[in-house]
Amino acid sequence: MEAERAGRGRRRWSRYPSRTFYLFVSPWVLGFALLTALPLGYALLVSFTNFNGRNSRWRWVGLRNYTELVRDADVIASLVRTLAYTAITVPLMVAGGLGLAVLLNRRLKAVGLFRTIFFLPSVVPVVAMAIMWKLIFNRDAGILNAILEKVSVGPTAWLVDPNAFYALIILTLWGLGGGMVIMLAALQGVPAELEEAAVVDGASRWHVFRHVTVPMISPVIFFQVVTGIIASFQIVIQPLLLAESNQVGSVALVPQSTHLYMVQVYEEFFNNNRYGYGSAMLWVFFVVILAITLVVLRSSRLWVHYQVDSEGER
Amino acid sequence: MTIVRDPARPAIKPASPAPARRPRRTADAVGTYLLLMALAVLFAGPFAWLVLAALKTKTEWVAIPAKILPENPQWGNFTQALTEINFAAYLGNSLFLSFLYAVLVTFSSAAVGFGFARLRGRGKRPLFMVLLSTMMLPQILTLIPTYVLFARIGLVNTYWPWVLWGLAASPYLVFLFRQFFAAIPAELEDAAIIDGCGYGRIFLQIFLPLSRPVLVTSFLLSFTWIWGDYIAPALFLDPDHTTLSVAISAFYRDPHGNPDTMLQAAAATLYVVPVLVIFLFAQRYFIRGVLSSGVKG
Structure with a gap:
């Protein structure tokens, strides 16, 4: 917004009508209308029908899909699992990312090397990630069971119920390097004078971290929590690919414990051909995401304020 | 004192820590x-x-x-992985789609980012708010209905969806470009306008060349998105036209139909190494990308 504010009232704006602006942003506006709004609207329409994907004779069923899904035991169970997955992974991801960032924010040799190693997993394509972790979790030949055997733990089947849930969490946590980089940048934005002042006042390192550093980067932490929640709600590929010997687009082999909400949606669409019902599930999900997004946008004022403050000090 | 200075922040460090604290530090x-x-x-x-x-x-x-x-x-596992399935064809599909999308989306996002950073129009603020909120929208949410729609109009099993997604710009990259363009001094633009230069030429001949680091970031990020994407090719493309990601996850089978683990591991290595190499050589571009996703708002 800075540029806009700076340019307000200048003559050059008035010489160029809104037309130029619309011309430049039209790719996104058209794309948003046709590839985001239209599919979402279409899904809303379909959610009130019994469309099965093939038959063009749809029947309007009103709110029946919605009333069914709030009573559908499978949907409720998948939602509860998704909430559990979110409640476990998001705090661990955020705390882990912050912890690594704190470790790497010190003046150590080879800090860049460690940063690279921790960040690397977050750029690995999901298919390769799943293959790698299936090799580790393999019951007979995987290295995890080989290590566990050394401490006399018998072979564990990691990729079936109930352990598949924990395997999925471990796979997710492996990618926390992306969050680490963001936290690191946030930590480096904390003015050193503040922390030094606290040290001079006799605060311990933990107190400085808890009462100076964390409040200073709290907008970033909050943002990480919110994007983390949204990211973990939409998990679908990882359970599909972690399932033993999956076929493309088949959810039949996904273990119960990793049968999350989006996996359920996927199953309704592509296994049960219940496009109407699946669309209703998507819309429930959309409304939840929308609510979370609104919270973020409301809190963005907090973040912008923070940025202006720290820039003023520099 | 031998404290290594952080070159990014040459903060004044007047009182050097007392020598007594050194052993603890070690x-x-x-x-x-x-x-x-x-x-x-x-x-x-x-x-x-x-x-x-x-x-x-x-x-x-x-x-x-x-x-x-x-x-x-x-080492034979690698050569066998290349011949067991039509690796070259899937690699070609992956490269083609990734390149096509990356070029289109980088250009369209740069244009939209320029619009939001340097031009004015009615409804700009709400539009930008919508753009920011779509960054939060999970891709899967629109992908499934898009698939249903595209299946009805015959766009499934073509590469057109990737062309359309590329032309439509990515909100995330738009934001990246907008931040960069907004920081460029207005004098540059004013001088060009005085010389009779239109905004089309200002964008193409002044701003675009200046944004080279962002162009590289955008290209590399979007390239790796498509290279690593699984769900879109799995949904939209049939097994003959699909990408390496789908081929590797599903096509290595022994005669009994079980996954051929060794060959799959070899193929996955070949699939992931280019990403790691690009990443290692262009780490700062990736980090720039990650940072802009974390500090938006």
Whole structure:
């Protein structure tokens, strides 16, 4: 917004009508209308029908899909699992990312090397990630069971119920390097004078971290929590690919414990051909995401304020 | 004192820490290093295990007790992985789609980012708010209905969806470009306008060349998105036209229909190494991308 504010009232704006602006942003506006709004609207329409994907004779069923899904035991169970997955992974991801960032924010040799190693997993394509972790979790030949055997733990089947849930969490946590980089940048934005002042006042390192550093980067932490929640709600590929010997687009082999909400949606669409019902599930999900997004946008004022403050000090 | 200065922030460090605190600092550093090395093993381990698996024979892989290192590295697994399925064709599809999308989306996002950064129009603020909120929208939410729609109009099993997604710009990259363009001094633009230059030429001949680092970031990020994407090719493309990601996850089978683990590991190594190499050589571009996703708002 800075540029806009700076340019307000200048003559050059008035010489160029809104037309130029619309011309430049039209790719996104058209794309948003046709590839985001239209599919979402279409899904809303379909959610009130019994469309099965093939038959063009749809029947309007009103709110029946919605009333069914709030009573559908499978949907409720998948939602509860998704909430559990979110409640476990998001705090661990955020705390882990912050912890690594704190470790790497010190003046150590080879800090860049460690940063690279921790960040690397977050750029690995999901298919390769799943293959790698299936090799580790393999019951007979995987290295995890080989290590566990050394401490006399018998072979564990990691990729079936109930352990598949924990395997999925471990796979997710492996990618926390992306969050680490963001936290690191946030930590480096904390003015050193503040922390030094606290040290001079006799605060311990933990107190400085808890009462100076964390409040200073709290907008970033909050943002990480919110994007983390949204990211973990939409998990679908990882359970599909972690399932033993999956076929493309088949959810039949996904273990119960990793049968999350989006996996359920996927199953309704592509296994049960219940496009109407699946669309209703998507819309429930959309409304939840929308609510979370609104919270973020409301809190963005907090973040912008923070940025202006720290820039003023520099 | 031998404190290494952070070049990014040459903060004034007047009172150097008392010498008495030094031994504690050394012990601290040793502890930190041990912790970092243990963590590094955890984070790098899966890569090593993948490559080791790719170099084993089937008997070595299932041997009990498990063998860490292969006796004779089976480099043949890699050549076999290339011939077992039509690897070259899937690689070609992956490269083509990734390149096509990356070029289109980088250009369209730069244009939209320029619009939001330097031009004015009615409704700009609400439009920008919508753009920011769509960054939060999970891709899967629109992907499934898009698939249903595209199936009805015959766009499934063509590469047109990627062209359309590319032309439509990515909100995330738009934001990246907008931040960059907004920071360029207005004088540059004013001088061009005085010389009679239109905004089309200002964008193409002044702003676009200036934004080279962002162009590289955008291209690399969007390239790796499509290279790594699984769900869109799995939904939109049939097995003959699909990408390497789908082929690797599903097409390596022994005659009994079970996954051919060694060949799959070899293929996955070949699939992931280019990403890691690009990343290592262009780390700062990736980090720039990650940062802009974390500090928006």
